[in-house]
Amino acid sequence: MVGVDYKLTVDGQIADQSRPGQPLEFIVGTGMLLPKFEEALLGKEIGESVAFTLEPKDGYGEIIAEAVVDLPKDIFMVDGKLAEDILFVGSQVPMSDAQGNRMMGIVREVGDTTVKMDFNHPMAGKTLNFEVDVVSVRDVTPEDLQGGCSCGECGDGCGEGCGDHDGHCNCQA
Template sequence: MVGVDYKLTVDGQIADQSRPGQPLEFIFGTGMLLPKFEEAIEGREPGEKVSFTLSPKDGYGELIAEAVVDLPKNLFMVDGKLAEDILFVGSQVPMSDSQGNRMTGIVKEVGDEHVKMDFNHPMAGKTLNFDVEVVSVRDVTPEDLQGRCSCGSCGDGGCGDGCCEGHDHNHCDCH
């Protein structure tokens, strides 16, 4: 079990960071975080700091043009009314595809009949700059295994591919 304080800078702006006194804790080597993130801190001891940069291919991948789609506006009807509270540019909307896979799309444009949605991970195509300090390293306990998601089941880019990344890292539940 590794605890880290971190700051993620993207395009010159802080995109995410741990809260003071609340390090991100994760079970090393289980795919909860990006592989290159784990590689950069492997073997480091508490108190050690490291800064590193991940290219899009080592982060959340390149932008995929096919992941930006126009959906019929009637898909956003709730109880016979248009869900206007979620239909604005920048809104993150949880959805499911025809196979039941959960994903989050970002509203890019609202037209008269269609809504342009981007299903790329919000950090796709971005260069990720991390400043990390290892805070703790210890053996995993049975309690650590309770309440953790089995990452890889959500498919929206978190935990390396499904649950935690980019949101509240301390809860590891699917969004």
């Protein structure tokens, strides 16, 4: 189990960072974080710092044109009324495909009859610049293997784990 303080910069802006006193904890080798992120930390000890850059292919991939689709506006009806509270450019909307797979889409454009949705990861196509400080390294405990969250925002047992592979908390705290 490794705990790190980190700062992620994208396009010259801080895109994410750990909170003071709340390091991101993860079990190395479980796929919780990007493989190249973990690789950059291998062999590092408590107190060591590392800065590294991940190109899109080593981060969240390139933007996939086919993942940007026009959907009929009427699928955004809730109780016979258009869900205008979520239909605005930039809104992240949880959706499911025909097979029931959950995914997050970002509204890119709202037209008269269609809504352009982008199902690429929000960091797809981006170069990721990390600054990371290793703050803890310890053996994994049985409790660690039960899942739950280590972000300090959710209490225990949120069920989804903490990260979405880049340190963002997925829990609804």
